[in-house]
Each structure stands twice: as C-alpha cells, then as structure tokens.
Amino acid sequence: MGTVVDAANTEANGSIAEKKPTVVFVLGGPGSGKGTQCANIVQHFGYTHLSAGDLLRAEIKSGSENGTMIDDMIKEGKIVPSEVTIKLLQKAIQESGNDKFLIDGFPRNEENRAAFEEVTKIEPEFVLFFDCSEEEMERRLLSRNQGRADDNIETIRKRFKVFLESSLPVIQYYESKGKVRKIDAAKPVEEVFESVKAVLKAKDEKAAV
Numbered sequence: 001m002g003t004v005v006d007a008a009n010t011e012a013n014g015s016i017a018e019k020k021p022t023v024v025f026v027l028g029g030p031g032s033g034k035g036t037q038c039a040n041i042v043q044h045f046g047y048t049h050l051s052a053g054d055l056l057r058a059e060i061k062s063g064s065e066n067g068t069m070i071d072d073m074i075k076e077g078k079i080v081p082s083e084v085t086i087k088l089l090q091k092a093i094q095e096s097g098n099d100k101f102l103i104d105g106f107p108r109n110e111e112n113r114a115a116f117e118e119v120t121k122i123e124p125e126f127v128l129f130f131d132c133s134e135e136e137m138e139r140r141l142l143s144r145n146q147g148r149a150d151d152n153i154e155t156i157r158k159r160f161k162v163f164l165e166s167s168l169p170v171i172q173y174y175e176s177k178g179k180v181r182k183i184d185a186a187k188p189v190e191e192v193f194e195s196v197k198a199v200l201k202a203k204d205e206k207a208a209v
C-alpha cells in the first residue's frame, strides 16, 4: 500500500476506486465480420470477446422472463432496450476475471450508448468500425448458416435500415470525438485482420510509451 498506483486509484473522498476495464467497441453493419475478427483478436491480444447479440440469444435459450420479448425483437431486427443488454454485459464483465473487453455489436443506438456511459462510466478506448457494402453484407448473411432466426432476407432488410438510421449515428458520435478506427471490411478475412492488427498494435505501442 501507499504506492504511486494506490495514490492514483484513491478518489478525492478517500475510497479506493476500482480500476476501470479497457473497452473497445466493435461496430459495423450486420454481416460486416465483427464476430469473425473478434475471434481473431482474442487469439492474439488477450481480450475477452462479448457479443451483445450472443448474450441476448443465450438469454432467450436460458428461458428467462425476457426471452420472448428479446426473441420477438431480434426477429424484427429491432434493438432490445439497453437496460436488458447492459445487465447482460455487466454480468459477463464481472464473471470474466479479465480487464480488457471487445464489446461487439454494442452500442447499437443512442439509447444504448448513453445508458452504458451513465451506468458504467466507462469510455471506450476506441471504436473499431468494420465498413462494408450492403451488397457484400447481404451475401455473407445469407450464407452464414448458423440457423439464426434473423438471417433471412426480410429481417436482413430491416436490420440494414436500423443500422443506417440508429447505429451509424453512434459511429458518427465517436468519429466526432476522434475515436473511430475505420477498417475496410470488404476484403478477405486475413487482409481485414492485418488492418485490425495495425490498429491494436498502435494502441499497445502508445500504451508502452
């Protein structure tokens, strides 16, 4: 005790503040490759991958009281109220034992963003934005073959509309704060990962200075 680190973690009221986890938001349209690239990042950089969509799908499977509501919203491509999603994210963060997270597919609208900030007081280090044409994303979603209830052309069209109307403004918000690292996600998986690595290495090098 009494080290410089302890002093830095001591708030003005004298309590020891818990160190906030490092968070990178991973955003991009449906099918842009967020999940695929997060799996690669986990292998190389020691992050824990938290997919908001995966957590919501697990919640449906668990038979929770919110399950039917979440299922209905996913089938319509709508965004589940942040209260539900943030609780799932917080639980996963606590249970992980890690302090570095890739939060994939969240925040997806202004309500998600503002509520997460308000509840957790966590600011993302940066936002990885996977930029890809709708044509390519549609092709990928229609051949994803994971048995997802929302990978059909009707729901895909709704998800694209929600992405343009609700999710892009969140990316623009972080852009205005200089936090967006845009990646050309239309290239093959390995090439996209080269771009991702360049961004993450730049962060590590900065942290080491």
Ligand SMILES: Nc1ncnc2c1ncn2[C@@H]1O[C@H](COP(=O)(O)OP(=O)(O)O)[C@@H](O)[C@H]1O
Pocket: 028, 029, 030, 031, 032, 033, 034, 035, 036, 037, 140, 141, 143, 144, 145, 185, 186, 187, 188, 189, 190, 192
């Ligand atoms: N760069 C890529 N080129 C071609 N197919 C890709 C690429 N990245 C991902 N895919 C495939 O596209 C589908 C959607 O990828 P996924 O990672 O699930 O995207 P997201 O999480 O953004 O919806 C998957 O079947 C995946 O294997």
Ligand SMILES: Nc1ccn([C@@H]2O[C@H](COP(=O)(O)OP(=O)(O)O)[C@@H](O)[C@H]2O)c(=O)n1
Pocket: 029, 030, 031, 034, 035, 051, 052, 053, 054, 056, 073, 074, 075, 077, 078, 079, 080, 081, 085, 104, 105, 106, 107, 108, 112, 150, 159
């Ligand atoms: N923050 C989030 C993330 C996903 N979701 C829901 O989960 C669906 C699937 O999200 P996902 O991130 O797994 O989808 P992909 O972008 O990976 O294809 C979304 O279309 C929403 O209905 C949500 O409501 N809120």
Ligand SMILES: [Mg+2]
Pocket: 034, 035, 051, 053, 105
């Ligand atoms: Mg995904």
